[in-house]
Amino acid sequence: MAGTAAVVRLEDVHKTYRTGEVDVHAVRGVSLEIARGEFVAFMGSSGSGKSTLMNLLGCLDRPTRGRYLLDGFDVSGLHRDQLADIRNRKLGFVFQSFNLLPRTSALENVELPLLYGEHRLTNAELGEKARKVLATVGLSGREDHYPSQLSGGQQQRVAIARALINDPEVVLADEPTGNLDSRTSLEIMEIFQQLNDRGITIVMVTHEPDIAAFAKRNIVMRDGTVQSDQQVARPLIAEKETKNLETKR
Amino acid sequence: MKVESTFKIAFRALRRNKLRSVLTALGIIIGVGAVIAMVSIGNGAKAQVEQQIASLGENVILIFSGSVTSSGIRTGWGSAGTLKIEDAEAIRREVSGVIAVSEEVISTRQVSAGNQNWFTRVYGESPEYFDIRQWPLSNGASFTGQDVRSSNKVCVIGRTTASQVFGSEDPIGQVLRIQGVPFLVTGVLTPKGLSPQGTDQDDIVIMPYTSAMKRVIGGSTLRGINIQVASPNHLAPAQQQITELLRQRHNIRAGRDDDFTVRNQQEIAETATATSRIMALLLGAIASVSLIVGGIGIMNIMLVSVTERTREIGVRLAVGAHGRDILTQFLIEAVTLSAIGGAIGILLGLGASRMLSVFAHWPTLISIPSIIAAFFVSAAVGIFFGFYPAREAARLDPIEALRYE
Numbered sequence: 001m002a003g004t005a006a007v008v009r010l011e012d013v014h015k016t017y018r019t020g021e022v023d024v025h026a027v028r029g030v031s032l033e034i035a036r037g038e039f040v041a042f043m044g045s046s047g048s049g050k051s052t053l054m055n056l057l058g059c060l061d062r063p064t065r066g067r068y069l070l071d072g073f074d075v076s077g078l079h080r081d082q083l084a085d086i087r088n089r090k091l092g093f094v095f096q097s098f099n100l101l102p103r104t105s106a107l108e109n110v111e112l113p114l115l116y117g118e119h120r121l122t123n124a125e126l127g128e129k130a131r132k133v134l135a136t137v138g139l140s141g142r143e144d145h146y147p148s149q150l151s152g153g154q155q156q157r158v159a160i161a162r163a164l165i166n167d168p169e170v171v172l173a174d175e176p177t178g179n180l181d182s183r184t185s186l187e188i189m190e191i192f193q194q195l196n197d198r199g200i201t202i203v204m205v206t207h208e209p210d211i212a213a214f215a216k217r218n219i220v221m222r223d224g225t226v227q228s229d230q231q232v233a234r235p236l237i238a239e240k241e242t243k244n245l246e247t248k249r
Numbered sequence: 250m251k252v253e254s255t256f257k258i259a260f261r262a263l264r265r266n267k268l269r270s271v272l273t274a275l276g277i278i279i280g281v282g283a284v285i286a287m288v289s290i291g292n293g294a295k296a297q298v299e300q301q302i303a304s305l306g307e308n309v310i311l312i313f314s315g316s317v318t319s320s321g322i323r324t325g326w327g328s329a330g331t332l333k334i335e336d337a338e339a340i341r342r343e344v345s346g347v348i349a350v351s352e353e354v355i356s357t358r359q360v361s362a363g364n365q366n367w368f369t370r371v372y373g374e375s376p377e378y379f380d381i382r383q384w385p386l387s388n389g390a391s392f393t394g395q396d397v398r399s400s401n402k403v404c405v406i407g408r409t410t411a412s413q414v415f416g417s418e419d420p421i422g423q424v425l426r427i428q429g430v431p432f433l434v435t436g437v438l439t440p441k442g443l444s445p446q447g448t449d450q451d452d453i454v455i456m457p458y459t460s461a462m463k464r465v466i467g468g469s470t471l472r473g474i475n476i477q478v479a480s481p482n483h484l485a486p487a488q489q490q491i492t493e494l495l496r497q498r499h500n501i502r503a504g505r506d507d508d509f510t511v512r513n514q515q516e517i518a519e520t521a522t523a524t525s526r527i528m529a530l531l532l533g534a535i536a537s538v539s540l541i542v543g544g545i546g547i548m549n550i551m552l553v554s555v556t557e558r559t560r561e562i563g564v565r566l567a568v569g570a571h572g573r574d575i576l577t578q579f580l581i582e583a584v585t586l587s588a589i590g591g592a593i594g595i596l597l598g599l600g601a602s603r604m605l606s607v608f609a610h611w612p613t614l615i616s617i618p619s620i621i622a623a624f625f626v627s628a629a630v631g632i633f634f635g636f637y638p639a640r641e642a643a644r645l646d647p648i649e650a651l652r653y654e
Binding site for chain 2: 101
């Protein structure tokens, strides 16, 4: 099983939904590998199957056919609760609409995955871990702020901290800049690039080519299959783009 | 394995929405409070009636003289003199199990001492009356069998009569005039309070029945006879024997009605407590309805909360919560609300029943079992009404839940 460097390996994965009478064949035979340390952007129009593929990669759903090896282990046949444990240990999620718990401090939002983890931690240990991760996304001093007291970019950074708290194999980001203005989007991309530089694998779904340009590899989906899959020759550097934005003003 | 964490999660969720938590708990607070207060009122009333019944004495049989029809007008129990002194003596002599008998005549009279006067009830009894009614004297002495035989002008008086006629003076050894006849007061009775019918039992003058018949009331027949038997087992057979004996003595042919009535204390107690028992049940039932309404309130809020927090549940599932974790979290939330509500409700109920007895002078009786029961019922209400919403939450699909708007 091990021996391969791929942290994600899909082998002829299919996903069919049954909506009423009609079978929707959302993913039709996708095979691909994502190596450790990659920064991949999935693109495609709506209905291309990229969201379904993302749910499969995120172990929120099981493929109808084919195999999914995550970190060398076949997770395609696992149970609901086993998948939950995999998500807790190996995956981090970043959503378009942040999905932070309302009226809950940034710190407690970041602690959330730890509460469902296998290790029992004291309140102090929880707080210490969450504080550290919040610092890596530049939110030291905002630990006690509620989501409503934070800007969109800050909220998304809290969400990124929550995704990182369990040292995941892969961070999955579903349209992470969809609700943010271009300046804040750059901020988030900068964080993703920093994380990626530290060796964290990032898989992102976006429909904006501008955003995909920050990833090292772009995969375009169409009608449930991979239409193109190419390395980005020279990914944009978010830090530089931010400076460009400033000089333009 | 993650029970502690689940508790932490549930408490955080409750704290996050304090107003809703308080409002939800309010239903249970009021429900439990109402149950505690109502049950304490019901129990208090029952206890009071039981105490009043007990004040009649133990193993007591009462015989009332019968009604007679005179010129077509029926006069009611106790009005006609169908009971004679000889009847009482026959009962003393012939009925087994009888340990005390008191012949009774009753009237109301104006009494006076010095420049004070008072309208009160005058009872003629035998000295055994005080044993039958378990009514000891607080000071002084009772009249004696000798006083009865000689129709002596002596009496004992109740606390109310004593204070009305003699004020703060010691009545013992003083003279009480009844219809101009001077009676020597030999004793004062201990206060007995209100009767089940609500009359002041301490507003009374008790004298030998012979004295009452000869010197105050007149007549040669008794209004009633009070009898005490040795044990509860003797009540029914004694009642039977008395009826037979009196029918025989009064020459009542078979098929004709008795010209007297025999009642035992148990019968009186049963009718009196039946009412208060029904009242206690009714109060408890009404209060329970409010507890159930409180429970439905919890279910309602929890269901709304599951819908409202669908995304939250989605996030929890996405970051690794099992269905069971979600179920437990929502159950803990419901039970915490109802248990805290129950605890506050108990305090509220205790306070309310205390207020009722202090300010409204209602008798209340708080029973520890009812408090414990109320607490566990409220926790059970939380589990029962919280389970359905919790299960709904646990069954959510993470993808659907995350997409929920």
